[in-house]
Amino acid sequence: MQTLTTAQAVVSMLELNGIDTLFCLPGVQNDAFFDALYDRTNAIRPIHTRHEQACAYMALGYAMATGGPSAYVVVPGPGFLNTTAALSTAYAVNAPVLALTGQIQQSMIGRNVGLLHELPDQLAIMRGLTKWADRVTSPASAPALMNEAFRRLLSGRRRPVALECAMDTWARKAPVELPSTPAGRDPCPVDEEAIDKAARLLGAAxxxxxxxxxxxxxxxxxVQEIAEMLDAPVMTGRMGQGVIDGRHRLSVTAFAGYRFWAEADVVLAVGTRLQPQQMNWGLDDDLKVIRIDIDGEELDRHRKPEIGIIGDAAATLKVLAARLALHNAKRNGRAEAVAEIKAAATKTVRETLAPQISYLDAIRAALPEDGILVDELTQMGYAARLAYPTYKPRTFLSPGYQGTLGWGYATSLGAKVAKPDVPVVSISGDGGFLFTAMEMSTAAQNDIGVVAIVFSDGAYGNVRRIQQQSYNNRTIATDLHNPDFVKLAESFGVAAERVSSPAELRAALSRRIANGKPALIHCPVGSLPDPWSLVALPRARPRRA
Structure with a gap:
C-alpha cells in the first residue's frame, strides 16, 4: 500500500501499461493530474497541442502506426467535445486510444448547476463513441479501472475507451495498492473445427x-502464404493496404477487386467489414463467403456467411494455412487469369486518374519502403486508395468509413512521434489542411519531422464537382480564400517550398525527408479527373437488368 492521490495512481498505471507519450492540453479541471505527471516526465513525455482535436488525432496516429494503445488527456465539456471527431474516427478504424478527461466537482456531476465545462451527461457521450467508458471516483479504485481500460484496449476488437475523473477527485489521497503487472489481453481460442471446414471449401474453390x-x-x-497456395488475388481496399506488399503479383486494390468479386466462387474475408462488397457489389447463392473476425457481431451483420470464424487473424490463418495444404486443388491457368485482370484494371485506373497518379508516383519514389503516408479527404487521397502501392503494414493510414475531413496533418504528427526514425508524409487539400494547420506550431516546438504536402485547387473540390455535375453548375459555399501556405508555414518556423510538377515534388520531398525536420510543400493543382467512376461501382452480382 502507498498513500497516493488519484492522479498519481492514474499516472503510475499509464506508465505500467506502457504509455510513454501523452498528448494533452491542460486546464483547471486537470491541474492536479498535471502536477502528478510532472514527477513522471522521465517516463511519460507530455506533448501539448494548440487545439484539443489535435490531442486526439495525434493519439490516433500513434495507435494506428504502432497497433498498440495510446492516450490523450483534456478538460471536460468543450475540451472533450473538441476531441470527438477524432474519437469517432478511432472507433471507425479500430484504434486502441484511451481518452482521459476531467470533470466538474464529483458532488455536482449530473445536477446541471451551470459550472464551468459542465455537460448534462458527459459519460453518456463517451459511451456512445467508445467500446467502454467509466468514471474514476477514488484513489483506491483508479488502478483497477485503469487496468480494465487497458484490458479492453488490448482484447477483442481494438477500439477506443474512455475514463473521466472529477477535478476534486484527482487530488484526493488514500492508501492505494498498485498492481505489479500491466493489463493482459483476453485469450482468444482457435476454432479448429471451423478452420477445417474453411480449408476444405477454399481448397476446392x-x-x-x-x-x-x-x-x-x-x-x-x-495471408500471403494462403494466397500463393490458392493463386487468389488479395484485395486490400483502404484499411487493408500493406497487409501484403503492394508489389506482390496477387495484391490488388478495390477497382481490380471489384472485377474479381464478380466472378469469385469463394471469398475469404479477414478482419474486414466487407461493407461495400456486401451492400453495393452484391451477393448471390453462387458465392460462398468465409469470414474471420475477432468480433463475432461482425460476422453476420449483412448476411450469414457460409463459414464464420471468431478469432485472431494471425493465429487463425496460421492454422488455416497448414490445413489448406492438405485439401488444396490445382488451378491450371488461374495465375495467368489473375495477372490479366489485374493488369487491365491497373491500366484503367492509371489512365483515368493520370494527373493524380503522377503525383502519387513521385511520393512513392521519394518515400522509403517503410515510410508512412497519411491520406486525407482530398482528390489525391481518393486516388491513393485506388493506386498507391503500400509495401509494409501500417504505412498507409486512412480515416476509414468515418471520412473525417481535416484529420490528416495532426494524425500524421502522432504517427511520427510513434515512429521517429520513419519518414511520415501527409497529403491534404487546401480545405482539409487548415482544420489543423495551427499544429505546425506543435511540430516546430517538438521537432516532429512530418512533411505535409498541401495540394490546393482553391475549393472544396469534391463538393464543387458534385454541384457542377449534378446540380447544373449551381456552385455554392465551395470556393476557398487561402493564405500563402509557404509563408504560413515559415511563420511557425516550419521550412516550406512551392512546387509545380511531379518531378519537382519528388525532388522537394526527397530533400525534406533527408533533412528530417518539420516541413510543408505547397503544390497548386487545377481541376483533377473525377475518381468516383472507379469507386461508386454498380452491382456486380447478381447483375440487375
Whole structure:
C-alpha cells in the first residue's frame, strides 16, 4: 500500500501499461493530474497541442502506426467535445486510444448547476463513441479501472475507451495498492473445427478471392502464404493496404477487386467489414463467403456467411494455412487469369486518374519502403486508395468509413512521434489542411519531422464537382480564400517550398525527408479527373437488368 492521490495512481498505471507519450492540453479541471505527471516526465513525455482535436488525432496516429494503445488527456465539456471527431474516427478504424478527461466537482456531476465545462451527461457521450467508458471516483479504485481500460484496449476488437475523473477527485489521497503487472489481453481460442471446414471449401474453390481489412494488419505473412497456395488475388481496399506488399503479383486494390468479386466462387474475408462488397457489389447463392473476425457481431451483420470464424487473424490463418495444404486443388491457368485482370484494371485506373497518379508516383519514389503516408479527404487521397502501392503494414493510414475531413496533418504528427526514425508524409487539400494547420506550431516546438504536402485547387473540390455535375453548375459555399501556405508555414518556423510538377515534388520531398525536420510543400493543382467512376461501382452480382 502507498498513500497516493488519484492522479498519481492514474499516472503510475499509464506508465505500467506502457504509455510513454501523452498528448494533452491542460486546464483547471486537470491541474492536479498535471502536477502528478510532472514527477513522471522521465517516463511519460507530455506533448501539448494548440487545439484539443489535435490531442486526439495525434493519439490516433500513434495507435494506428504502432497497433498498440495510446492516450490523450483534456478538460471536460468543450475540451472533450473538441476531441470527438477524432474519437469517432478511432472507433471507425479500430484504434486502441484511451481518452482521459476531467470533470466538474464529483458532488455536482449530473445536477446541471451551470459550472464551468459542465455537460448534462458527459459519460453518456463517451459511451456512445467508445467500446467502454467509466468514471474514476477514488484513489483506491483508479488502478483497477485503469487496468480494465487497458484490458479492453488490448482484447477483442481494438477500439477506443474512455475514463473521466472529477477535478476534486484527482487530488484526493488514500492508501492505494498498485498492481505489479500491466493489463493482459483476453485469450482468444482457435476454432479448429471451423478452420477445417474453411480449408476444405477454399481448397476446392476454382476462383477464390481474399479480402483483407485493418484486422489483418498483423497477419500478412499468413495471408500471403494462403494466397500463393490458392493463386487468389488479395484485395486490400483502404484499411487493408500493406497487409501484403503492394508489389506482390496477387495484391490488388478495390477497382481490380471489384472485377474479381464478380466472378469469385469463394471469398475469404479477414478482419474486414466487407461493407461495400456486401451492400453495393452484391451477393448471390453462387458465392460462398468465409469470414474471420475477432468480433463475432461482425460476422453476420449483412448476411450469414457460409463459414464464420471468431478469432485472431494471425493465429487463425496460421492454422488455416497448414490445413489448406492438405485439401488444396490445382488451378491450371488461374495465375495467368489473375495477372490479366489485374493488369487491365491497373491500366484503367492509371489512365483515368493520370494527373493524380503522377503525383502519387513521385511520393512513392521519394518515400522509403517503410515510410508512412497519411491520406486525407482530398482528390489525391481518393486516388491513393485506388493506386498507391503500400509495401509494409501500417504505412498507409486512412480515416476509414468515418471520412473525417481535416484529420490528416495532426494524425500524421502522432504517427511520427510513434515512429521517429520513419519518414511520415501527409497529403491534404487546401480545405482539409487548415482544420489543423495551427499544429505546425506543435511540430516546430517538438521537432516532429512530418512533411505535409498541401495540394490546393482553391475549393472544396469534391463538393464543387458534385454541384457542377449534378446540380447544373449551381456552385455554392465551395470556393476557398487561402493564405500563402509557404509563408504560413515559415511563420511557425516550419521550412516550406512551392512546387509545380511531379518531378519537382519528388525532388522537394526527397530533400525534406533527408533533412528530417518539420516541413510543408505547397503544390497548386487545377481541376483533377473525377475518381468516383472507379469507386461508386454498380452491382456486380447478381447483375440487375
Amino acid at each position: 476454382k476462383r477464390p478471392l481474399i479480402v483483407v481489412g485493418g484486422g489483418a494488419q498483423e497477419a500478412g505473412h499468413f
